Amino acid sequence: MNDPKDPLLMDHEADGIRELDNNLPRWWVWLFYLTILFAVAYTLYYHVFMMGNLQAAEYKLEMDAGDKIKSVALQKFESGLASMQPLKDEVVLAQGLQTFKTLCAPCHREDAGGLVGPNLTDDYWIHGPTFADNLKVIWNGVPDKGMVSWKGVLQPMDIHAVASYIHTLRGTKPPNPKPPENLAPAPTGPSEFE
């Protein structure tokens, strides 16, 4: 029952608070109906007829697409390894230095003079002297000998940068270097055991 003086004012009250029986604005009511329609359509589309991808499926699709892009990039880098040249750009070399300090120095020493890993500044190379030889070792690692494979750990660009950086260290002669590996065996005369 409404108050005869004000048709909107309802007759109940609580602690002097009274209620106005206002009509909700039309636009609001329509919006509300629309949300109900939307919920019904959504449920039918995603959960009854299974026409759309739910979150997990959508996630997997995007991850697969991402993996594909990544493996194409890795393959492209790998197939181009042999013809790559050391980069000269100072920004790139600074990035290479940073990578070397954090990831490589623990085994090759800060000045690349060699520790667990070999000296990278001398003319003796276990896996070949060219820039591409270095790249391949960094890319594939030498798991049996304790050299990590950085493929998939570092971005191809970072590998190119760190290889370019160590290339600049050739001939720097750091103090107390690790003795060279892979010295060509000295020619020997006929041995008494032969």
Ligand code: HEC
């Ligand atoms: C866990 C130790 C370790 C880490 C970390 C490491 N290396 Fe090595 N690295 C080695 C060892 C050991 C060898 C020698 C492998 C062999 O005897 O065949 C090696 C070999 C190499 C070679 C080839 C040397 C040659 O004589 O042919 C290069 C180049 C190289 N590492 C670069 C890097 C770079 C760049 C990084 C950082 C991104 C790195 N290494 C991180 C241990 C390591």
